[in-house]
Amino acid sequence: MATCTVPQVVPSPAEDAAALLKAFQGWGTDEQAVIAILAHRDAAQRKRITLKYEEMYNESLMQRLKSELSGDFERAMCHWILDPVERQAVMANAATKCILEEYPVVIEIACANSTAELVAVKEAYHALYKCSLEEDVAAATTGNLRSLLLALVSTYRYDGDDVNMGLARSEAKIIHEAVRNGAADHEELIRIVGTRSKAQLNATFGCFKDEHSSSITKALPRGTDPTGYLRALRTAVRCIADSNKYFAKVLRNATCESGTDEDSLTRVVVMHAEKDMKGISSAFRRRSSVTLEQAIAKETSGDYRSFLMALLGS
Amino acid sequence: MATCTVPQVVPSPAEDAAALLKAFQGWGTDEQAVIAILAHRDAAQRKRITLKYEEMYNESLMQRLKSELSGDFERAMCHWILDPVERQAVMANAATKCILEEYPVVIEIACANSTAELVAVKEAYHALYKCSLEEDVAAATTGNLRSLLLALVSTYRYDGDDVNMGLARSEAKIIHEAVRNGAADHEELIRIVGTRSKAQLNATFGCFKDEHSSSITKALPRGTDPTGYLRALRTAVRCIADSNKYFAKVLRNATCESGTDEDSLTRVVVMHAEKDMKGISSAFRRRSSVTLEQAIAKETSGDYRSFLMALLGS
Structure with missing residues (x-):
């Protein structure tokens, strides 16, 4: 469920x-007025405002926001006013430009969306970039990392709840073999993670845990991972297994005391505020001594903080 | 354009x-009456007839056709009355059961459809089989054959006409390297064939031909191919490069003097009669001394021949 309110x-x-234009005019921008409007409109309403603004004042609202706002607040607001599907296409495209750091964005879009939502993002990607997300991911990667990411963004997963327990047990064995051998021969593992339905994969992950008293992510070898493949595999498994818990962990890492990661913070809050942020927030609370709002408020400041708080519904 | 007429x-x-029931009743089935009706109704009309028949007579038209007809005629008619999208899902599923012989069916569905059509087939596959086409293809194959087929059925290709000639030249070089080295390291080749748009691939195939005076399919090593990968790669390249020419060749092989391949004949005629059969028929004529109708009439007989001729519009 969403946390932002209308x-x-x-x-x-x-x-x-008109109220936005008024907030932009005069000595300095009235950022609180901008937040009071845009943080409290749903995607369809924001789209209508954007179109109306351009029609009335003959300038792009996005461009005006870029010139009036700055820093993390500007970046968050400019992502927020995009259509949610287009926003994901834009974020995925940016991630393909520096895939070794930004692979989590691609994995989140591939694994946390439903099958139909992922197709919609890929359709928007075609329209915006005149090419496919698949070819950009494939061209930016090699080896196991490519095989994994390409499988995740390509697949048209079955969305149903049907589970075959015999298959789950046999595929948990295959995964165990692959994990034991390091990352040398992960073809079968990638085939399983890349094609099976999420319900089936959760049954398989469960069988693995029952049999080996350890999750797959913990059983994967630690240490050197120059290609980033093992980190990407862990990310994918966690995101498929429980997306709320996964995003809660991203937020925990982004707000930890050793330094705030504003990019991840913005991404998760903006992408999930009107979708499933309540579940993420509950998952955060279960593993933290403070609430998500408290954690974010402590690590951020100014208009950026006000905006995130508004999106979180506080 | 379609060849069958309404x-x-x-x-x-x-x-x-009512006319169908009359054709079924009495001493022996009136096959010509069945053809006269069903071969001359479009997909939406056939669907309405199927529903109405079941409603009126409380039996499935498909089951009744199966009990009244036989042999190749029965198989062709039972495929014909299916919804075109569902029919492809059914055919793809059957092909995954004996993929080493039936891989062309999977490749045709993946490569001759538009991106949106392929998604529709995959959606129908979910509904019918409670799993994805991807996982069935992946589970039935290994090695390069799996990588290729999985890439082809998974990808959400860009459908536009935009072409990057620099990219075409550089990727034609990559393909040439891979072809020269046999099938040992085809990861890059599969990445290109599996992700680029058809327009881009045709430019790349053209660059390859200009540079090396030979098509990719001819340059690929002949001889032993125990995994079937090289044959599948040739099939995919030909189907992407020119689907009319590709299907014309399938029909030429299916009607050659050394023996008729009724399964391929039925598949191509039934799947394309109300879609693009006119183009396939013209492509056939360009490489053959007889028309497609003449070639098929010579190699078939009885009601099966009458039905195919009706679908071909003669």
Whole structure:
């Protein structure tokens, strides 16, 4: 469930556009007014405001926001006003440019969306970039990392709940063999993670844990991982197994005391605030002494903090 | 363009259902009456007749056809009355059961459909089999054959006409390297064939031909191919390069004097009669001394021949 809220009575797009222009004008931008409007409109409403603003003032709202705001607040707001499907296409494209650092973005889009949502993102990618997400991921990677990421973004997974327990047991064995041998021969492992339904994979992961008293992610070898493949595999397994728990961990790492990771923080909050942030927030609370809002408030400041807090519904 | 025809005035589904029941009743089935009705109704009309027949007579038209007809005619008619998208899902599923012989079916569905059509087939596959085409293809194959087939059925190809000629030249070089080295290291080749748009691939195939005075399919090593990978690669390249020419060749092989291949003949005619059979027929004529109708009429007989001829519009 979403955390961001929309008022019971919503002004018309023309009224919102006028209020935004007013917030931009004069000495300094009224950032709080911008947040008060845009953080409390759903995706369809934001789209209508964007179109109306351009129609009324003959300038792009996105461009105006870029010139009026700055830093993490600007980046977060500019992602927020995009259509959710387009936003993911834009984020995936940016991630393919520095895939060794940004592979989690690609994995999250591939694994946390439903099958139909992933197809919609890939369709938006075609429209925006005149090529496919698949070819950009494939061209940016090699070896096992390519095989894994390409399988994850390509596959049209079965979305149902049907589970074959015999298959889960036999594939848990195959995964155990692969894990024991390091990352040398992971073809079968990638085939399983890349094609089976999430329900089937969760049964397989469960069989693995029952049999070996350890999760797959813990059983994978630690230490050197120059290609990033093992880290990507851990990310994918965690994101498929329990996306709320996975995103809660991303947020925990992003708000830890050794330094804030604003990019990850922005990404998760903006992408999930109107989707499944309540579940992520609960998962965060279960493993932390403070609430998600408290953790984020402590590590951020100014308009950026106000905006994230508004998206979190506090 | 389609070759099968629909009369200007079409009877109601109830009239067609009644006429079909009449054709089934009495001493022996009136196969010509069945052909006269069903070969001249489009997919939506056939669906309505199927539903109406079941409603009126409380039996499945498909089951009744199976009990009334026989041999190649029965198989062709039972495929014909299926919804075109479902039919492809059914055919793909059957092909995964004996993939070493039937891989062309999987490749045709993956490569001759548009991106949106392929997604529709994969959606129908989910609904029918409670799993994905990807996992069935992956579980049935290994090695390079798996990598290739899985890439082809998974990918969400860009459908546009945009072509990057620099990329085409550099990827033609990569393909040439791979072809020269046999099938040992085809990871890059499979990446290119599996992810690039058809327009881009045709430019790449053209660059290869200009540079090496030979098509990729001819340059690939002949001789032993125990895994079937090289044959599958040739099939995919030909199907992507020119699907009309590819299907014309399938039909030429299926009707050659050394023996008729009814399964391939039925598949291509039934799957393409209401889609792009005119183009396939023209491509056939360019490489043959007889027309497609003449070639098929010579190699088939009885009701099966009458049915195929009706679908071909003669």
